[in-house]
Amino acid sequence: MQGVEREDRELLDAQALVGHLVPEGGMFAFLAAHRHDVFSDEEFEDLFPSGRGRPSIPASVMASILVLQTLHDLSDRETAEAARCDLRWKVATGMALDHKGFDPSTLVYWRKRLAKSTRPHRINDAVRRVVEETGILRGRRQRAVDSTILADAVATQDTITQLISAIRRVGRVVPGAAEQIAAVCTGHDYDVPGKPVIDWDEPGAKETLVSALVNDANALLEAYSGVDDDEWDEPARAALALLALVAGQDVEPAEGSDGTDGRWRIARRVAPDRVISTVDPEARHTRKSPEARRDGYRAHVAAEPETGIITDEALTKATGTENSDPGVAEKFLAADAEAGADGAGAREWYGDSAYGTGYLRGAMHDAGHDAVIKPKPLHAAVEGGFTVDDFTVDEPAGTVTCPAGNTRPITKARHVIFGALCRDCPLSARCTTSKSGRTLDLHERDALLRRARADWAAKPELREKYRQNRPNVERVVSHIASRGGRRLKLRYRGTEKNHAWLTRRTAGLNLRTLVGRGLVRTAGIWALTPQTT
Structure with a gap:
């Protein structure tokens, strides 16, 4: 009671x-x-x-x-x-x-x-x-959004550790799996704790072990392929699904193999949504910048910049479009509108260039809000050459005109193909290095993106508002992610528990x-x- x-x-x-x-x-x-x-x-x-x-x-x-x-x-x-x-x-x-x-x-x-x-x-x-x-x-119209990466509560596992751990988990939670492992898994004794004892400096030994573990995983999955799992609980079904995932995400056929002879090696690439630990399958690799790779979860926050009051928060996986900065900011935008917060009407939303996507700007525009968001920098196909803003877009006519005066239609997929027109164009050296000519891919909210870039360049008062209000949310994020100068590390496993921690x-x-x-x-x-x- x-x-x-x-x-x-x-x-x-x-x-x-x-x-x-x-x-x-x-x-x-x-x-x-x-x-x-x-x-x-x-x-x-x-x-x-x-x-x-x-x-x-x-x-x-x-x-x-x-x-x-x-x-x-x-x-x-x-x-x-x-x-x-x-x-x-x-x-x-x-x-x-x-x-x-x-x-x-x-x-x-x-x-x-x-x-x-x-x-x-x-x-x-x-x-x-x-x-x-x-x-x-009350009456405060500004909202600023930002995110940070929080380290997960588990150790990142290598491929071999994940395969062994996933097979052991199946043995613990799937009915009858311990007997199946004893019958079909011959590459390793899964009752022995720790990693297998091999010569880790010998490339051939490591590849042989990887092949044995992948073949064991595939054999175990095959043993359950025709089994009706309707009476199994969720942990049992999740254990088999996780085994299937880790058995495929990090490996590829060995050199000279077609994938049918049982020879495997660790893949020479990283899976885009790679599970990094079987202990916490929702933790992910990510990058806050090209130089800094982090493991864990992404904490998103919306705050009123002057007071520092946090108006919304979300903790998500660190990868996936729906978990990206602009993806979560759209949810904050929708939640703010649904709550009818303070009857404030139109708001000014502040964010760095990560939030400068056409979809988020479009959602803000459609809701009647102002997007004070730093535009993403444009990259020219040729260093110092023409960018997409040097092309004139006529949306009513459905055409685009290049700097040389050539006009081409916008396709249904919003591509603009100049093709052979670039072959003898005197400006082609400043426009493209492609032998097939310049091709543009226009966003469906291209007009909003162009206007945002033009306003940012032409209106110093817009940049000043950004300078005054946007950095304040970084202090809020610092309070969330650190204490006493020490970066916090999450204490729980899974998105749900860690999101609950973030709300507290x-x-x-x-x-x-x-x-x-x-x-x-x-x-x-x-x-x-x-x-x-």
Whole structure:
């Protein structure tokens, strides 16, 4: 059953005895006074529907602990120790000085209850209601978007480790698989922990091992190819699917092989959506820049640049079009419109050149918003030569005219092929190196992209607005991704759990921002003190 906070204080109540030691104006002092106002027991009643059994830790206390945990980037064990030994935590959560705290597994229990509920992100929702009631965002039209890569909680695995791990997982979770592995998998003893013992400096030995493991994986998959898996649970089906994936993503037929003789080698390329660990199959390789490759997940954020209040967040896989910066920004745009946020109408959306796609600009334009987004740089086919902006596009006529005055039609696929016209053109050396002539691929929102590039070049006030507002979101991202100068590393596996962590962290950061601006509760209403608004 759900526990509730007692109105009467205990004899050794921490707030009564040492509350004066906790500085005013901070998160600990705020939660000591207002945790039940932000996280009311009624908001968590559905987590304990039976009303029977031993009372849980009160919801207001546990919600406060989860927020403090993410703000301070503590493990479950460190969090339980802080609640037991740190006077600030005892004051913030209403515990007595001699309270022994709780077992770290209690945090896992609460996170699971929240994840399975109809409102898994209710802690974040509670803080958003406080933000809305203060009116701090009222009339503020700007929103800035950005993202960062957060390292995953597991080690990146090589191909051999992944194959062995995937076969072992099938043996653990698929009914009857242990017997099948013993019968059809002869390349390695999968009961022996660790990597196989071979001469790793000998290329032939490594290739022989890869072939044996791939053949074992294929044999195991073949053994289950005709089996009806309707009665299997999701982990069993997922284990076979993962085995099929890792058996194909990193290998290719060996030199001189057609793929049918059982000889394989590690592929001389990286799969575009490569699984990097069987322990966390949703973690990915990615690049924040051409020079810096990172492994993990991508955290996206939208924030009001002047106040630093986070208005939306999402944690996604690090690869995939739907998980890209402009792809997630479109979802933020749609969510903002659906919420009818503050009745603000048209907004100004700020983003760097990664967000300068035609589709995102089109979505903003169609919604009546202004895109203050740095355009993507144009690259000429010939160094110092003509770019696409040197070609004149006539959309009503469906034609494009090149710098030499030649006009060609726009095809249904929005290609423009100049072909033989380039052969004797005196400007061809500045236009193309292709023997078949210049070809343009026009985006369906080409007019918006051209206008954005022209406005960026011709309007210094646009660049000034960008300079003033866009960098502020980088500070917000820094608060999300680091603490005390140390880059954070995710503590959970999978997109769902890590997204839940991100919502709790943004809730804590928003609440901390409001507290720093003088958040008070007067006559049951949240407000900011006048001198800080």
